[in-house]
Amino acid sequence: MMEEIMAMARSMGAVSESQQEVLEALCRAAETEMTGRLRDGVSPEDCGPAFVLGCAWLALSGLAAGQYGGVSAFTAGSVTIREESGEGRERAAALRLQAETVLGPYLKDRGFLFQGVEG
Template identity: 40%
Template structure:
């Protein structure tokens, strides 16, 4: 499963060759995260497509976050690229959550009530 997740994450993140090793680590962590989040009795194989996509999205989000708001610049033939890693990462994680909603246990956050 790891190789499939990595392949998807490479596409989603646009990782360069220099970033592949880091992305592979993010994929390992993302796969472990989603395995822990599965509801009791649900296996990754039962929700294979959603699991693969969610883990790849999570890894791509981590890669985007690690890049931060970095600005890439080239002086010869001028090329400037600005990225907003935080917004991209949040959007990717929302999509992963949406895909895994039927299979994952809650993340432990709940609002029980507010007295006003």
């Protein structure tokens, strides 16, 4: 399934030749993470193409996060810290959300829930 995830990530994102090794590592990590988050009794194969798509988006999220510009200026005297555009972080968050949305029906609940609350 790893080859399918890599192919999907390459087709959806602008991935340079120099980023191929990083993308492969991110795809492996995405596959491991999402497999571990699946509900009990659900396998990646049960998710159909949603699993490949979700893992590809998650890998591209990691790639986008790595392209974050970071701090462009730092001054200690009057304490000035300038941060470059957070577009990488925003894009990474959007891609992660997309991955979790497409795989949502197959994933374990991770959010807040009420249990045993009397009305």
